[in-house]
Amino acid sequence: MDFTLNDDQVALQDGVRKMCEGLFPMDRVRQLADVGGVDRALWRELAEAGVFSLRLPENEGGAGLGMAEAALVFEELGRALVPGPLVWTHLAASVILGAADGDRVVGGLERQEEPFLVEFPDAIDVLLAVDDDGLWEVDRSRLSARPVSWPLDPLTPVNVAGGLLRGERRGVPGDAMRWQLEGAVLTAAFMLGMSAVLTERSVEYAKERQQFDKPIGSFQAIKHLLADMFVRTEVARSAVYAAAVNLDEPSLGPPARAVAGAKLMAGEAADLNAKTATQVHGGMGFTWEVDVHLYLKRAWVLDTQFGTGDSHADTVAGLLGA
């Protein structure tokens, strides 16, 4: 047992962080709201860096890596708050031609209750659906859709759709189950990255911002909020990494409980850290100009994907003593 990152994993983490800093500075991320959330050239850069093909075998153009590495990559994407259907396109790399190399942007739905809220409706080339019976490529001509002029998250445009989700079969029930688990862990990893960067930026702000002639971070009322942000991040990190490793290593036992715990813990960390960051930033935290609200809104969006916190808590309860 050695639950630390190995040298290759550290290098991967560094590499992806630098790439994100170069490709996705916050002002550029904000501009993506004007183009439906996805810029094709940037999307191809992500593909070139291996974001989508990472887990494909080397003879299929991938890097042959596992969920542990994929989680590290998605954590970095979350830090940079990169928009777009990243998780779906990554999952689809082995199923949809053109997904791995960034030629086709793949979105998806794993909720069966109408109305469906389809994300990035103008940016995606393919819409997949997952249910208990398998993976399906949705025939979008059979969906009725109405645009949403004011999405909660400006970086996650949506439309409201109804109709038939099942189109051409792209996977069997076993694939669907695996996608649910992998999607939950990658989404959790993304939220983990958000939680970490929210902590760092709030700490920086609390060191600079002066009130009563002192940095506000010197007041215990603020200091303890920041300590809790750090604690939530590290607890969530442990859950996310453990779930990813569990998916790679079947000898560790069934992954369902670890995965549910990871999504639950990371989802709460992202939500609570974004709210705390808003509070620490004071009045500025309530402005459009400061980035915190973009993280908060994304946390709320992601909580609805691959199982809500509530549903995952129910899953863990059902597996207690198992």
Add this chain to the structure above:
Amino acid sequence: MDLRWTDEDERFRTELRAWIDQALPKLPPETKREDWDARRERDTTWQRMLYDAGYAGINWPSEFGGRGASLSEQLVFYEEITKAGAPNVGVNFVGLLHAGPTLIAEATEEQRSRHLPAILKGEEVWCQGFSEPNAGSDLASLRTRAVRDGDDYVITGQKIWTSFAQVSDYCELLVRSDPEAPKHKGITWLIMPMDLPGVDVRPLKTVLGSSEFSELYLDEVRVPVANRVGPENDGWRVAMVTFSFERGTSLVSEMVEARRQLDELAEVAKVVERGRGTAWDDTGLRREIGHAAAELDALWNLVKRTVSEAARTGVPGVGASVVKLYYSELIQRIGDLAMRVLDRASLSLDDVYDHSGHFVEERLRVLALTIAAGSSQIQRNIIGERILGLPR
């Protein structure tokens, strides 16, 4: 990132399990909470059995008689001991987890050879004389005076929250040896025999109605200078060595036990009648139990990360404060959940359902965890200042 136990870990687990299975029935039965002599007898007998089997001092280096186990073996050890319902360290807590490791790090050859084997064999029980009525979170403001007189320190003062004092042979004692120096620089760490004249132990009744802690009144107690560990006035640094151990490993068995208890709580919830069904049919309650289990799982994985980092770097990492803070607050919430499951059965410390009394007792016991060994507020200061670099 590798979470697989190695073949050696698994071999160790198999051996240990087999040993526990045959050793446990030989141990005297559990005793009444307040029968301190019997508790000492049981805990030290178990310690001797561990020693004879080569499991004593699981975390101590082998050159000092310990098992010298790898950190992953230590986790296996705590897991198996707790799962089997074998005694935890009990009255040997201070000796094995605080005083012993401090002696290993800081004591003279003579002090080590006199005390370390005795602690491992269960022949010496230690207590901790750190806190005082006016020195709690601000421990460095302690005022128990030590005045040098020839080859002795003459000690007068009062200590509090001294665990197991009534059955201890030695006390790891912090005293003010230089009242003029800044508060962190005038403290000395001493080994105090508990049978010296002038040592008065007065048990302190806690919210549990029992006396895990005592007050220690010291009236001109003469402790030989030879019992000093580390240089005079350097006791604060010596004590900090102990704290890093305290926060590093002492919660591991607690946590294994908490995971077992949560499984048990789910079982209890399935038999407690509630409305037309059971407490487990209450989706809100069930969801919160699932939530707590996910938190505990995450925390257990944080322990593994912390332990792995410590194995790499040799020092307990920042994870220790995080684990302490999160666990102590979580276990209190789990206690609240247990009371909601038990409802009116929570009025009784005697069992109403199987083990229900234990949950009620635990609910009270864990109130101490957010206060002892650095309160939650102090932990948040430590995280804020030492990890996040926030100004004081």
